[in-house]
Amino acid sequence: MYQSMSSAAVAAIAFFVAAPLQPVKAQTPPIRAYQPKATASARDAQIFDQQQKANPSRFDLKKYPLTESNASHWQESLWAIGVLAPEQDYALQALEKVLQLTTAANLTDPQKGIIDTAIQVATQLYTLKPAVYGKLKPHFLRTIDYSDDPQWVAISLAAIAKSAVYPSANISQSQIDKLQIKVQQRFPNWSEDLHLRTTIKNIQSDRQLAKKIPIPNLTDLLTWQIAPQQAHMYVLCRPNRDILCLSVLKDRQGQFVRQNKQLWSAPLLLQSIHNLDWNFSNGRTPQGIYRMEGISRQPDDEVFHAYGQFSLVNLFLPFEDGVNAFLPQQKGKFSGDLQAYQTLLPPTWRNYEPIQQAYLAGAMGRSLFRIHGSGAAIDFFRNKPAVVNQKNFDWNATLGCLSALEIYDDRGSLLKADMPKILNALNMVGKGKIDGYLIVVDVPSPSNEPVTIAEVAKYLDPNAKN
Known part of the structure; x- marks a missing residue:
């Protein structure tokens, strides 16, 4: 899907759930040559909406605790950070606030959903804007060291490995190897968890390009x-x-x-x-x-x-x-x-x-x-x-x-x-x-x-x- 945590995406999910599959008639509906939501003013309004949702005031944990009633609020705000990719401390700090919870105990499903959004946006910004979001590295490392959630550990390991291409990330191949070993030791049944197994396999494959199985005919x-x-x-x-x-x-x-x-x-x-x-x-x-x-x-x-x-x-x-x-x-x-x-x-x-x-x-x-x-x-x-x-x-x-x-x-x-x-x-x-x-x-x-x-x-x- 295109979006997952914006208001448009919430409506889109509901649309998919409500709309029955239509496997018979597949004709293309009439093309609308004019679309009011694509005008310059509508585009500006869409960005303004994202700016409002990414306002620093929306990341106040005292005002908006990470509870079920605030789940949509946090997911929309974190998504907006991903859209705008602001090079400002408040955005970094907002992600840090949520990522601190990857090692917390007794999380509710809504809280886990908020963390899912945060760790995905954090991966995006950490791997694509390392000069600004490189400070997220300790949170990925702490997740690898202490989180009991294998998917969050796998995403964190993948983010660290992906950032190694940037000298500023200060990550060596030997450090990545040690992190893999640590993950395997922390999760003795790691090969049975698909996220951990495929992540480690992907990292090893990227490293051993010359040994990759050639594509068949x-x-x-x-x-x-x-x-x-x-x-x-x-x-x-x-x-x-x-x-x-x-x-x-x-x-x-x-x-x-x-x-x-x-x-x-x-x-x-x-x-x-x-x-x-x-x-x-x-x-x-x-x-x-x-x-x-x-x-x-x-x-x-x-x-x-x-x-x-x-x-x-x-x-x-x-x-x-x-x-x-x-x-x-x-x-x-x-x-x-x-x-x-x-x-x-x-x-x-x-x-x-x-x-x-x-x-x-x-x-x-x-x-x-x-x-x-x-x-x-x-x-x-x-x-x-x-x-x-x-x-x-x-x-x-x-x-x-x-x-x-x-x-x-x-x-x-x-x-x-x-x-x-x-x-x-x-x-x-x-x-x-x-x-x-x-x-x-x-x-x-x-x-x-x-x-x-x-x-x-x-x-x-x-x-x-x-």
Whole structure:
């Protein structure tokens, strides 16, 4: 999802809960060429609202204790800090106040929710603005040393490891190794906790680039059918998710959709606003298999900022509730083991660990993935230059979803949008019904450029015109 703790996002969550899945009719609603919430004055009002929610007075623990009745207050205020990324002491101190509670005992669920938001925003600012938010380091280290919550420990360990690229962070590889050992000693069953296990695995993999398992033959994946008579959308990314990904589409007969004699394609951004890895809630989109089933309609302006004006394509991970049939001819969610998930892949890909991320993320409880646009201004997130490649500045990062281009001018007029193209293509191959599979995969390259149509085409019919 795009936002999690803003008022728009609270409405968006309610929207998803209330809105039934619509797996049959997938036609694109009429395009609104004018959107009042996209005008310059509306944009200014949106930023002003975030500034009000990030006002230093809202972080007074005596006035606003961390109780259930103040949970929305704190989550909205912490989210606003993440949006604005202010280079001021009060924002740092606000995060410190909440992070002090990662080692507290007898926390209530609402308090844990506030801490979840704080540690995610803290990771974002600590790893992307270390010169200002480097003072959060002791709180991450204290969490690693004393917190009993394995997810907070895992996020803290990941944040420390990620910050090592900055000399100012003063973190050596030997220190990271010692922290890993400490975590393993504090949690003797660490390998059974998915957050700890995948975090340690990710850190080790980043360190041992030369020993990484090479990506299997991409032709095998692109020509494979997870199930017969199903559409397949492939989203091909670079490991650096600051770079745009490329989506291509295969119809129910297993033929790639072409337009003007070349592969149909649409660019998407699969980066996390919070700079979190795939194995955390609100982290970047995991690699692997998703069930694509129906749409969530965008009926009005209530959640326009979060998702734009167009319908959202529903994606489901293994183990996620709400899906009609993850596997054709078998109602309900996928509930098999890893071996059953692997059988959905071509034989050459079954032991490739990165493609198992979707399975693991589903087991961790991640959910509500969508392909959607964005009604927010392209500069709404003030830390954005540190999050995405400048070439992608027109796209907004998300909290795990796949972000499509949607741009408005200062008068609120729609300039560009890719969701109609995506919805129409899916509707065409499904003959009025959106279902099938979406497969995300990172394709390494020495270049810092996005995957191209020509690059994809070379893995297909060598005689195809690109």
